[in-house]
Amino acid sequence: MISVQEAKQLIQTSTQVLSKEKRTLADAVGYVLAEDVGSTLALPPFRQSSMDGYAVFHEDLTTPDTELPLVGESRAGTDTPLLLARGTTIRVLTGAPVPEGATAVVMKEKTEQRESGIVFNTAQVPEGLNVRAIGQQIRPHEVAMPANTYLTPGSVGFLAALNVEEVWVFRKPLVGILVTGDELVQPGMPLRFGQVYESSSAMLEAVLKAEGVESITIQYVADEEAATTEALRGMTTKYDLVLTTGGVSVGTYDFVGTALEKIGVDSIFYKVKQRPGKPLYLGRKDTARIVALPGNPAATLVCFYEYVLPAIRLMYGRTDCFLPALRLPITNDYSFSGERDEFLKAIATTEAVTALEGQESFVLRSFALANALIYLPSSRHTVAKGELVEAHLLPFFC
Numbered sequence: 001m002i003s004v005q006e007a008k009q010l011i012q013t014s015t016q017v018l019s020k021e022k023r024t025l026a027d028a029v030g031y032v033l034a035e036d037v038g039s040t041l042a043l044p045p046f047r048q049s050s051m052d053g054y055a056v057f058h059e060d061l062t063t064p065d066t067e068l069p070l071v072g073e074s075r076a077g078t079d080t081p082l083l084l085a086r087g088t089t090i091r092v093l094t095g096a097p098v099p100e101g102a103t104a105v106v107m108k109e110k111t112e113q114r115e116s117g118i119v120f121n122t123a124q125v126p127e128g129l130n131v132r133a134i135g136q137q138i139r140p141h142e143v144a145m146p147a148n149t150y151l152t153p154g155s156v157g158f159l160a161a162l163n164v165e166e167v168w169v170f171r172k173p174l175v176g177i178l179v180t181g182d183e184l185v186q187p188g189m190p191l192r193f194g195q196v197y198e199s200s201s202a203m204l205e206a207v208l209k210a211e212g213v214e215s216i217t218i219q220y221v222a223d224e225e226a227a228t229t230e231a232l233r234g235m236t237t238k239y240d241l242v243l244t245t246g247g248v249s250v251g252t253y254d255f256v257g258t259a260l261e262k263i264g265v266d267s268i269f270y271k272v273k274q275r276p277g278k279p280l281y282l283g284r285k286d287t288a289r290i291v292a293l294p295g296n297p298a299a300t301l302v303c304f305y306e307y308v309l310p311a312i313r314l315m316y317g318r319t320d321c322f323l324p325a326l327r328l329p330i331t332n333d334y335s336f337s338g339e340r341d342e343f344l345k346a347i348a349t350t351e352a353v354t355a356l357e358g359q360e361s362f363v364l365r366s367f368a369l370a371n372a373l374i375y376l377p378s379s380r381h382t383v384a385k386g387e388l389v390e391a392h393l394l395p396f397f398c
């Protein structure tokens with residue numbers, strides 16, 4: 001049995017970034033750039049006004065209440081470049097080209113319009129006032145966004161402004177999920193004695209989709225060695241990441257471990273000193289990675305967030321792979337015994353964190369409310385209200 005830290009390190013060292021693919025910009029948010037994106041444009045592409053006002057030669061405004069004749073207008077979208085003559089002014093609107101020759105734009109609020117012209121209430125206007133220079137944001141041939149940048153909506157906006165339509169990104173994994181357990185029945189079917197509704201595939205599909213994983217295939221298998229072996233043999237050739245749920249402990253009908261061994265999956269680790277999720281397994285076959293998730297549903301999801309999500313992020317090029325952690329005061333006392341570190345379902349704010357009732361590994365009722373996990377190492381069996389603990393924020397924490 002290895003420690004949580006060793007398991008996390010093995011996740012990092014055994015995961016490789018996937019190949020790259022071209023995506024349209026609209027479908028690239030949440031991906032990581034595989035190549036630098038260069039700029040072919042200057043932004044702004046022309047001298048641009050940042051205010052509604054009047055373009056002037058700044059030297060023309062030496063005394064307050066100078067009046068200049070209004071000789072034209074430059075509005076956003078105009079395709080006619082204008083030229084400003086000394087001793088005159090041209091009206092400009094925000095985003096419009098500043099007429100050639102003009103050295104400043106005085107905002108409308110500092111002027112007064114008369115029939116004879118525009119009176120400027122200001123004197124000593126600095127050169128360049130309210131004029132955005134060509135290429136002030138970026139110039140042609142500069143790197144707009146370097147490889148390995150995670151694309152956010154802000155990135156998409158910036159690249160759209162640069163007329164970028166497609167980008168090279170690292171692809172996200174093709175994921176196969178194998179659900180084991182003879183006691184499981186599909187939601188919507190009648191529940192007979194001894195059965196429970198199968199919930200983990202819905203949960204895993206939801207968390208994968210939230211991470212932008214698009215290709216998710218779910219298969220079900222009976223608790224039978226031959227069927228489990230055949231299912232896994234096929235899946236490990238088709239998917240980058242194979243997740244199994246259940247059947248990974250020591251029960252008479254737990255066949256996942258034997259099946260993986262039979263098809264030649266190399267074990268990277270099996271069993272982590274943690275609660276929940278002790279029987280977590282990581283293996284490798286060729287380029288596929290296989291994670292056997294413990295069947296108890298809260299253990300399944302804790303292991304997903306702490307180990308599988310980081311592996312997926314590393315596969316698509318992210319380096320900030322683990323859940324962000326905050327040290328926060330806990331609002332309740334908590335104690336536990338044993339040698340395993342604990343992950344507690346919790347509700348966090350930016351100020352404090354509360355461990356929820358119902359920490360057993362079969363309980364999803366508490367997970368349904370959680371937005372964080374508290375990580376307590378086994379060296380710390382008792383925490384008192386007010387003490388600082390490590391809270392791992394779930395992706396939808398806000």
Ligand SMILES: Nc1nc2c(c(=O)[nH]1)N[C@H]1C(S)=C(S)[C@@H](COP(=O)(O)OP(=O)(O)OC[C@H]3O[C@@H](n4cnc5c(N)ncnc54)[C@H](O)[C@@H]3O)O[C@H]1N2
Nearest residue numbers: 181197198199200246247248249254278294295296297299
């Ligand atoms: N003798 C021992 N027994 C167990 C040990 C152990 O060390 N020695 N470890 C326990 C721990 S800890 C865990 S965690 C579980 C993990 O066992 P499995 O991965 O083999 O999981 P199952 O036995 O198949 O299922 C456990 C539990 O979860 C329910 N389950 C499973 N899959 C789903 C699903 N898709 N949807 C809803 N519920 C699911 C299943 O019905 C069981 O109740 O082993 C302990 N035992």
Ligand code: MOO
Nearest residue numbers: 276277278299361
């Ligand atoms: O490792 Mo298990 O998830 O404690 O029941």
